[in-house]
Amino acid sequence: MGIRTGDQYIQGLRSRQPEIWLQGRKVTNVCEEAVFRQPIQEIAKLYDMQYDEKYQDKITHICQETGERVNNAFLVAKTPEELRAKRAVYEAYAEATFGLMGRTPDFLNVVLTSLYSNASFLERYNPQWAENVKTYYKHVRDQDLFLTHAIINPQNDRSKSSHEQNDVYTHLGTVEETPEGLIVKGAKMLATLAPITDEVIIYSFPGFQPGDERYALAFAIPINTPGLRIICREPMQDGIRSVYDHPLASRFEEMDAVLVFHDVLVPWERLFLYNNVEAANLLYPKTGIGQQPAHQSGVRGLVKLQFATEVAMRLADSIGVDIYPNVQNNLGELAQSLESVRALLKTAELEYETLPSGELMPGYIQLETIRGLLPKLYPRAIEVMQIIGAGGLLMSPTDSDMEHPELVEDMEKFYAGRKGISGTDRVRLFKLAWDLCGEAFGQRLLQYERYYTGDPVRKLAIFYNNYKKSHACTMVDDALSVYSAKSASQTEQVL
Numbered sequence: 001m002g003i004r005t006g007d008q009y010i011q012g013l014r015s016r017q018p019e020i021w022l023q024g025r026k027v028t029n030v031c032e033e034a035v036f037r038q039p040i041q042e043i044a045k046l047y048d049m050q051y052d053e054k055y056q057d058k059i060t061h062i063c064q065e066t067g068e069r070v071n072n073a074f075l076v077a078k079t080p081e082e083l084r085a086k087r088a089v090y091e092a093y094a095e096a097t098f099g100l101m102g103r104t105p106d107f108l109n110v111v112l113t114s115l116y117s118n119a120s121f122l123e124r125y126n127p128q129w130a131e132n133v134k135t136y137y138k139h140v141r142d143q144d145l146f147l148t149h150a151i152i153n154p155q156n157d158r159s160k161s162s163h164e165q166n167d168v169y170t171h172l173g174t175v176e177e178t179p180e181g182l183i184v185k186g187a188k189m190l191a192t193l194a195p196i197t198d199e200v201i202i203y204s205f206p207g208f209q210p211g212d213e214r215y216a217l218a219f220a221i222p223i224n225t226p227g228l229r230i231i232c233r234e235p236m237q238d239g240i241r242s243v244y245d246h247p248l249a250s251r252f253e254e255m256d257a258v259l260v261f262h263d264v265l266v267p268w269e270r271l272f273l274y275n276n277v278e279a280a281n282l283l284y285p286k287t288g289i290g291q292q293p294a295h296q297s298g299v300r301g302l303v304k305l306q307f308a309t310e311v312a313m314r315l316a317d318s319i320g321v322d323i324y325p326n327v328q329n330n331l332g333e334l335a336q337s338l339e340s341v342r343a344l345l346k347t348a349e350l351e352y353e354t355l356p357s358g359e360l361m362p363g364y365i366q367l368e369t370i371r372g373l374l375p376k377l378y379p380r381a382i383e384v385m386q387i388i389g390a391g392g393l394l395m396s397p398t399d400s401d402m403e404h405p406e407l408v409e410d411m412e413k414f415y416a417g418r419k420g421i422s423g424t425d426r427v428r429l430f431k432l433a434w435d436l437c438g439e440a441f442g443q444r445l446l447q448y449e450r451y452y453t454g455d456p457v458r459k460l461a462i463f464y465n466n467y468k469k470s471h472a473c474t475m476v477d478d479a480l481s482v483y484s485a486k487s488a489s490q491t492e493q494v495l
Ligand SMILES: Cc1cc2nc3c(=O)[nH]c(=O)nc-3n(C[C@H](O)[C@H](O)[C@H](O)COP(=O)(O)OP(=O)(O)OC[C@H]3O[C@@H](n4cnc5c(N)ncnc54)[C@H](O)[C@@H]3O)c2cc1C
Pocket: 103, 149, 150, 151, 152, 155, 158, 189, 190, 191, 192, 193, 256, 444, 447, 448, 451, 452, 453, 454, 455, 456, 457, 458
């Protein structure tokens, strides 16, 4: 089939009934649920971009194997041009959502593509797992599916491993083998956008201990598989608040969910890894499923940081405070952060690594540096926005106030900004900023940037240990060589 339209994506959602729990009730029609309606439209727009002539040749290509047009996220890049073609889709999707939706379809499609192109890793453990991954990749590519994923165990007792938790099936684990497949039970977090996706892929970050064999699992199943329960967090917008009052929160909220598996059947052909702690621990570092999506995340993170920086600059300009050096310093800092990330990304793409298979991987050091910096740079951009907007962020009235005939005059007079910025202009801009820096929606975006890539504390430690391996600190040896030169000359004098 190849690329889908937005309508086809929505038809897919309508065709099935996953078990979705939202605010204490079961959702019976996900497409008609207020909270999901607009996010579904935003994702549908991304699918439609594949048919838009402005984007089609940039973000899709003709698949050599099938002759069908497919998304560039499914490319196994073997040339710098193909790497740029992948970047083009990340960028187009990020720009269409201002970088605010982290788990657009390209994210997991790139994870799956990397699993596919590095399936030889799985082959060493079980050729059938490798075969299953390859078949699944083609299925997702050719049906243009949208996946969610849950790779973390629920946050119960982090000081204990999976097999030491209170109940054997707190963390998702295998119950039994049947002729049809594995029966699995327990929970995983945190499946962003799960209610509006087609399928879920389960795997894990490393960290399994001996004894955790039943939890060492990777598989993919349709989101409406019987026994799979999607428990949504409390929504951060109700789907009813107006676009005027919440121009971002009303459009881009990504629902997060815990997935609870109640004796769910995973068919054998959908199983990618099972009962092998070593393979489960090596899956992430050895198959590029961290590094390839880091390219997507880096591009998206750059767009999000750029958006936040632009909003902060416009805020300052709109109320005439960017004449002050302190404000200029804050904004200059954001601009420099943004340009540093942009430069890192460019270097990551230029300094790619070529794997023995011929596949190109964008530079590890640069991508990991972006991942380490964004959890600090994005919150700082939000803080600067709060500092510049100050009390003004809390004076925005609602759409109904702005339109009320008795208030219109006051609105235009007392809510106007510096010359040229009307009351309406200023209120709209400040509402946009408040969605990012004040609303629960904005706090989630901040939390996302801190944690989407795993725990930043442990990630930075891993980065340092890897960095140390490739950095012999030879300049220090050079500097210390004065001592050996000195003792050599002393020896010469004695002789
Ligand atoms: C908005 C959002 C969306 C997300 N979307 C997804 C998604 O779609 N799919 C998905 O699979 N995951 C998703 N995640 C989950 C994300 O991968 C995890 O949040 C992340 O890996 C951190 O794990 P945790 O939240 O369980 O924190 P924990 O691991 O429980 O950490 C809690 C705190 O304890 C500290 N800590 C814990 N263990 C250690 C240790 N061993 N050593 C030192 N310090 C430690 C941490 O530094 C941290 O401060 C999302 C997260 C967020 C915030």
